[in-house]
Each structure stands twice: as C-alpha cells, then as structure tokens.
Amino acid sequence: MALNSKIPAGPLDSKWKNYKATCKLVNPANKRSLEVIVVGTGLAGASAAASLGEMGYKVKAFCFQDSPRRAHSIAAQGGINAAKNYQNDGDSTYRLFYDTIKGGDYRAREGNVHRLAEVSANIIDQCVAQGVPFAREYGGLLSNRSFGGTQVQRTFYAAGQTGQQLLIGAYQGLERQVAAGTVQMYSRHEMLEVVTIDGKARGIIARNLVTGELERHFGHAVLLCTGGYGNVFYLSTNAMGSNVTAAWKAHRKGAFFGNPCFTQIHPTCIPVTGDHQSKLTLMSESLRNDGRIWVPKAKGDNRKPTDIPEEERDYYLERRYPAFGNLVPRDVASRAAKERCDAGYGVGSSKMAVYLDFASAIERYGKVESNKQGKPNASKAEIIAMGKDVVKEKYGNLFDMYAKITGENPYEVPMRIYPAVHYTMGGLWVDYELMTTVPGLYALGEANFSDHGANRLGASALMQGLADGYFVIPYTIGNYLADDIRTKSIPTDHPAFVAAEKEVSERINRLMNIKGKQSVESFHKRLGKIMWDKCGMGRNEKGLKEAIEEIKALRKEFYADVRIPGEIIGFNPELDKAGRVADFLELGELMCIDALHRNESCGGHFREEYQEEDGEARRQDDKYMYVASWEFKGDSQYELHKESLDYEVVHPSTRSYK
C-alpha cells in the first residue's frame, strides 16, 4: 500500500488556505445526522469535541478518567507557542515553522508544520476569548517568555499551569456542548476496539470502567485523541493512566504506526529516588530561562553545591553551546546531562543528576528590583530577598512542587535534575487531513506522529493539540463526511459490532483466566527497565536486538503468569491496567524494531554508532529522510512503508546550536 500524505499542491504558505477554500462542506441539516466519536478529552479531544458539537455534529466523547477535565494535558506547565510577534523581536509564521522543522531534526512534513505555525495565532485568540487567564504585563497585554530551540519570545503562559488553564478552557467549551445536547459525555470509559465496516471506521467497543460492561457505539467517523505512549518506559512524566491502548487497537486494525521510536527525553525532571518510584515529575523547561545547569569540574566532588566556588563549576551547556546556552533543545540538553553523569561528574546520592541553579538569576532580578524600587544601595541580603520574590512570582508553583517532593528548598540550594521520558513524537501515521490509513479513523494531538519530527520543541505540544482540535479537524472531517451524508446510522447489532465485542470479551477473559503469580505492576516495571536501558537516551544495535528478545520473553511470561485480582464485572483498576500493559508489551517491541532499523541519529533518537567526534548526532539524510510507517501483519510481524520527506523550502543542514 502506497502512502498518500495528501499534501495540497502549491506554494507552502498557500497550501492550507487553498485547502480550506476548496474542501467539501456539509450543510447544517446533514451535520445533525452525522455522528462522530471522540476518544480522549485532553487538549486535542476536548477542543475537537467542543468544536464539532458547536458545528452541529452529534458527538460522543470518551475518557477513562472520572472527568474530562483530568486528561493529562492538564499537567503541561510551561506554555504554548504562537507566532504573534507581540514582542517585536522578529518572529513570524515562517520563523515558527522553521524553528519547528529544525528542532525536529528535519524529520517532519513541511506542509503540516507550516499549517501548525499558521493557526498558532488563532489558538491564542480563541483561548483568550474563552477566558483563559494568560499572564499579562502591567499594560494589560499578554506576556511572553522564551523556550528552548528559539531565539524569540513567543511562548504564552499562565504561571507554571498553562496546560491546566488551556484544558479547562477546552473542557468548559465541551461541557457547554454537553449542556446543549450536541455532545454526550462518557467518563470512566475506555476504548478497547475499533469497529470497521467495509474498510471504514464505524464505531468503537468501550468498557464502562465502573460496571465492567462492554458497550457498542456507532460513529460515522472516529477520532483518537488519546495522547502519547511514554508510559511504555514505566517511569515517565505521564500520568499513571496514560496508555497506548486505543492507538494500539487501531494499529492492529490497520492503522499504520509512524516513527514509533521517536521519544522525547526531557532534560529537567526530578531524579529517581528508589525502586518504589511510581512516576517522575517534570520541572518545566521555562526554568531554563533563568536557571543555569552545571556540574562540578572535578569528578566525584562531594562538597555541597553552595560550597563549590564559581571557577570550579562546569556550566557545560553554556560551554558547549554558546549561542543557545541553557536554552538548547531538549534532546541536546538531555544527552549532554547523560554524558556528564556517565563520565562521573553527576551529583546527589545517586550521582545521576546535575544542578539547575537559580542563584545568579535571583541576584540579577534582585538588582533590577532594587533599582526599580529606588534602593540602589541595598545590601546583598536585601537584593537576594527581592530577587527571590521575583523568581517566586515567575516559578513559585514549580519551586513548591520541587520542595514537596524532595524536601529541599530550591531558593537556597540548586535543584537536582535528570532527564526523563516525557513525550512521544511517534504515533499513528496520519495524512494532511489527520486521517490514519483506516478511512474515517483520525488521530489528533500527541496520538499522531505528524508535526514534531524526531524532537519536539518546548511549548509546542499544547499548540499542536489545540491546532488539531480547534482549527484542523473541523475542516478536514467535513471533506470526508460530505461523502457520507447518505449513510444512515448503523445499528450496533450489525455483525461487525458483535464480532468486535466478542474479540474484546475474549481478550479480557483470557487475561482474567491466567491466574498466575506476578502482579501487573511488576511486569510493567520490568518492561520499563528494558526500554530505558536499551531503547532510551542512547541506543545501539546490540542492545536493541537483545531488547526485542527480552520483550518477547517477557510477554510470554506475562500471558503465563500474570495475576489479576477481582472480577470482570464491577470496578477493577487492576484489570484496566493489565490490558494497558499487555499493549505496551507489544508496542515496546515495535519501538525497538523501529530504532534498530533507523541507522542514524536524529533528534531524540540517538544511535551510539552514529555520532560525530564531539558527540553530536549524525543524520543520514540520503538513507533515512522518511517517515517509517509500520503496518501490523500479525504478532511480532510488521511491514515497513516509507513516506519520503521532500523539503521544498527548508534546506536540511546539520543542526547546530553552537
């Protein structure tokens, strides 16, 4: 099957305009009889469900949490990018497009990324109109800050809770449609199968997580807005419930999986403290605006950080990347931290951490503040106190969170940080219209692979989720549904629904009947360790080959010895988790297969065999300038389809932040 990305013809900056001007429309009367299923209620799902409801479609929205407001978009901290150029610092749609393409190490589609940059400004307008309380300046206008991989200030934010505020905005829009009757909400429901009829997606099988009952739901189209799969690593910054199940079921039903190995390891997370660790907590990238990252110059230096004098500290990012300094992209910053720790310069009891230090920012802000307040002769202690207040206003909630978790005061001693799994650039392959290889089945937001290439820039996930939901799918779904206006709702006693439900029911019974000895959690932990050690920040051929065998063996053991207490009927979180881990055990293998086949380093994918002498990633554009799109052919069998990436405007070069 040849992949058709359906990128519109014409110059880059008119592709989306032309598409919008020529795509098919559905008239209001017909919209009322067209049903759309939206799975997941994060930024992509909530914004899509609300927008489609407003347009008049009959929407059913599903989430596994107890309320749509809890989707993990809520945890995004730092901000959302938009090419508004409110700071008059030379920003433009093209620059945002270019930064994103370059940040993704030239492994994303030009057409998609340009569209993303184009609609970015509309997102901010929409959110402000909804009442999202972004940070403002004293003049009443919106404030901006910087994020990694850019040299302009284009990030809009609401303290360290930007994701929360944007999601609540979309959630309120969604609840408004629930009240209007255009959206029916199903919380505590998990999608466990896609139903296809005549090759088209026509519904889902969902499990009511409270009663344990299986339900059949019809839709003319199905939208998966189910987020990323970072939890395949067990430890990640994802929420405990974040999972790949919906996307994986779609994959097994014919949706190709794009670039599964492209994983983002975020450089600034609170380090692991022990085997009991259940998740990792991010410290927002926005902290790198003011925090300076360093390790001691001497190996194994056990002095307290505050006792180490300035000249004995190695600010390694500033040393290696003077142009971007502490604001290099995430993949670069993460690898640099790993390099220092592996070389024996790490800090803290585990020695797997580096410092993120605010002392100089506190002093700098304190001096500015003392001048503002007309106290040029303030003492050092007064200056530090004023500086701490400024830093508190900018990052207070993050500092509090750090203090609660570690028991240390980051205003006094530097934070200890280490990279952790945070985001997955890979996902279901979609065309320009966000449709997967299954007609009528769409993937939005982090669940698709489309816009971030091999590395995502900070503050771009929120942008993409909302772009897809508010501004892309409302157009592209019409182009598909316009041809479906004569299709009546298909009753769910159709054999395809019956068969799909039977499949799901058999899978659940199989899991419950294993009655082994080991907990679901223990399998998940073991899978995570394999993935982190062998398919994490550094990957090599030998390790990946071993990982594939180890995962296969672990999967076999899982199906022979997992123990799931409780019953199928009723509320049983262990059973929910077992289904998710079963899918991770398949996905993990595909990720390793993908990482093994890609004999190059690019973005977050670092193959140790492919690096320059100074440790920078070496791409192989002549061989791997393509999207690796995998088709499921049966257990452990995947066929590779390549979608070549043709750069018409940008000229891929070696990415340099020096």
Next chain:
Amino acid sequence: MQHYTMNLTLKVWRQKNSKSQGAFETFQVKDISSEMSFLEMIDVLNEQLVSEGKEPIAFDHDCREGICGMCSMYINGRAHGPWHETTTCQLHMREYKNGDTIVIEPWRASAFPVIKDLAVDRTAFDRIIAAGGYISVNTGNAVDANCLPVEKQQADDAFAAATCIGCGACVAACPNASAMLFVSAKVSHLALLPQGEPERKKRVVNMISQMDTEGFGSCTNIGACEAECPKGISLENIARLNREYIGSMLSGSATGV
C-alpha cells in the same frame, strides 16, 4: 535530608460499591521509605494484597503531580492529609514516623457517592460547570487576543481563582458538604474577566441552582474548605459569589435565561 524507613498500621475504608455497606479494614505495611509519596506507600500495600491473592484498594489517582485533581483521600480526618496546600499525591512519607497509625477514608458527601473503597463519583462537578461555567464563544469567533487588555491585578485574581483543580476537597472538608468554594472559584474566574461579562448574571444563578439540585449543602461560613484546599482558593471567592448572586437576583435579569 536524612532518609529512614518505617512500619505503619493503616485503617482503610473498604466498600464494594455504592449500594453496599462499608467498613474499615486494618493493614500493616513494612519498610516504607520516607522518600515515598503517600500514594507510593499505597502502591506498596496494593502489591502486597495482590501477592496475597486479595483485592487491592481502589483509589483515584492519575497525574501524581498535584494538578489533575483526581486523587482524593481523607487522611487522619483531613482532606488530602496534613500538609498545607497539598494534594494526596504530593504528600510524602517523611511526614510520618515508625509505628504511626493512619486512617484513610473516601470523600464523604451524599453528592459524591462511593464507587468502590476510596473512589467516589464527582460528576456532579461536571454538571455544575455545564450549567454555566463557561464563556459562550464558538471556535473561530475570536478577535485578536491583544484587542482586549485586562488589568494585571484583575487577570492575576482571575488566574488565582482558575487554579481550582476540581478535586472536591472543599466538599469533603465541609461539615455541610457544601460546594460553595468550587462554584465560587469558577464564578469568580469568569466574573473578573471582561470576556465573562455578557453571561455574568445568568451564570451565577444557573450554577448555584445546579449545585442545589446535586444535593450539596449550604455554606455556613466555617472556612474548612479554604483551609484544606490544595490550591489555596480563597474564601474571598465565596464572598464574591454571594455578591454576584444577590446582584443578579436583585437586578431581575437572571431569569429569561
């Protein structure tokens, strides 16, 4: 910071479903590290239960970084436990010492029926938001964001109210199981912004009416909600809610919704 391990006695509320009678069950957990989060300690207990072939304790949790609002334990008589402005998931075991007994209950309110053990149904909050906790703006209707300046203090106050995570600790802490702090946070967030102005009067009336329909109690100005709120939502919001409500009722424009 000095780390240590501890053995604890846990008295946990067990309830099969919303219709059955619940009771406390006592468990012992050993070698709990002071570096663990409270929920990681519960994870240890649950692994122990699974290995003994028993059903683990059902509880709600998701982000484990204090922002999703899903975790909801009533610990030794306090919503989210003893730490100020902290969710259950951010409470850490260095709070406890060897030999302590910890009593863990679900949120108790008739508007939040127990689903199982410590998990409760909070969909009443969603229905209150659906009754008016939004600004009616369809996608695509917005003007340029900077066309509408908002005074910084006003914006900051709106933000402070908007940080509510909808966890329900305010209801659990209140002897009347009132949802006033939750409702007031949303009403304040939107009433403080110029965007919220057109629907300001009918919003407050509709949300209060839905709150009553759901069976939440009345506010008698006790202030437990503010004291236990993990996000520090202020009682000032309830005062504002009352002003908004009275203003709306007196102006007579609340009807005709």
